[in-house]
Amino acid sequence: MQKQEHLTKNQQIVLDLVEKSSEPLKAYSILFNVQKKGLKAPLQVYRALDKLVEIGKIHKVESRNAFVACKNSNCQVSKATAFSICESCEKVTEINNSKLSKYLNSFQDNSGMKYNKYNLEFFGLCKKCKNK
Amino acid sequence: MQKQEHLTKNQQIVLDLVEKSSEPLKAYSILFNVQKKGLKAPLQVYRALDKLVEIGKIHKVESRNAFVACKNSNCQVSKATAFSICESCEKVTEINNSKLSKYLNSFQDNSGMKYNKYNLEFFGLCKKCKNK
DNA sequence: AACGTTTTGTAATAATATAACATTAAAAGT
DNA sequence: ACTTTTAATGTTATATTATTACAAAACGTT
Numbered sequence: 001m002q003k004q005e006h007l008t009k010n011q012q013i014v015l016d017l018v019e020k021s022s023e024p025l026k027a028y029s030i031l032f033n034v035q036k037k038g039l040k041a042p043l044q045v046y047r048a049l050d051k052l053v054e055i056g057k058i059h060k061v062e063s064r065n066a067f068v069a070c071k072n073s074n075c076q077v078s079k080a081t082a083f084s085i086c087e088s089c090e091k092v093t094e095i096n097n098s099k100l101s102k103y104l105n106s107f108q109d110n111s112g113m114k115y116n117k118y119n120l121e122f123f124g125l126c127k128k129c130k131n132k
Numbered sequence: 133m134q135k136q137e138h139l140t141k142n143q144q145i146v147l148d149l150v151e152k153s154s155e156p157l158k159a160y161s162i163l164f165n166v167q168k169k170g171l172k173a174p175l176q177v178y179r180a181l182d183k184l185v186e187i188g189k190i191h192k193v194e195s196r197n198a199f200v201a202c203k204n205s206n207c208q209v210s211k212a213t214a215f216s217i218c219e220s221c222e223k224v225t226e227i228n229n230s231k232l233s234k235y236l237n238s239f240q241d242n243s244g245m246k247y248n249k250y251n252l253e254f255f256g257l258c259k260k261c262k263n264k
Numbered sequence: 265a266a267c268g269t270t271t272t273g274t275a276a277t278a279a280t281a282t283a284a285c286a287t288t289a290a291a292a293g294t
Numbered sequence: 295a296c297t298t299t300t301a302a303t304g305t306t307a308t309a310t311t312a313t314t315a316c317a318a319a320a321c322g323t324t
Contacts, residue, residue, distance in 0.1 A: 141303095172305085175306095176303075
């Protein structure tokens, strides 16, 4: 149950930034934004990101190489993620739909593989962009 | 119906290579392999890949930055893709499950977004790696 | 305090991807 | 046939994303 002991300084700095952001942040954009806080090298950012992803505090939006804070309070680990992505304005929202996650968590095919993790990205036009 | 006119020389060279491969290929690995065929620069490969993805002949495995040939003969465009990925041996298989694709193609949430595309990646251990 | 582990700092570099521009080829219209 | 337009190519340079390698510091035990 207690996977999440406490965050180190660097991890906290990066998490704060990602959580404050209204849009997905790229690693180097994070780097530029935390340089005044002492994180000077890409690796410091990537290491913090890796750990934050591992413990489920943030997720990586794979198709965008960008990171968002987890909005799903019960997300201990990043093992079942779904996003909606607007292809026009690039707005990304984490989908929190228990039916969907139930369906995917229990998905089985005939390959004999046991899935313990998935990542789903939906693409389309958000309401705003649709009406333009 | 006729989205697929014919492939250009570069596109065909890249497609042949990806189709022959038993594993996902990375862009620069493709580049090294087609240099004897005259494609000397990354951009030539990326352009061919872009087009091939666009017309559905290949798919990008986002979490791996790699490309696989489409095994789904009715895949005119890359608009609904699902993969299983072994986290140990990195084997990637395109999932061809009509129930799954039906479910995801008709998925709706309350965001007001109309989804026209999705990409899903399942992770786990394949049969072989599970038994090690 | 001594030990093992994790995190940090730092520099260098690898891997992935695109911008910009000139040229050539192919498709479509007249 | 020839012009126009569109798409693909070739080339160089560069931007972006991510990792390797190694030394030092901080942390948690015992």
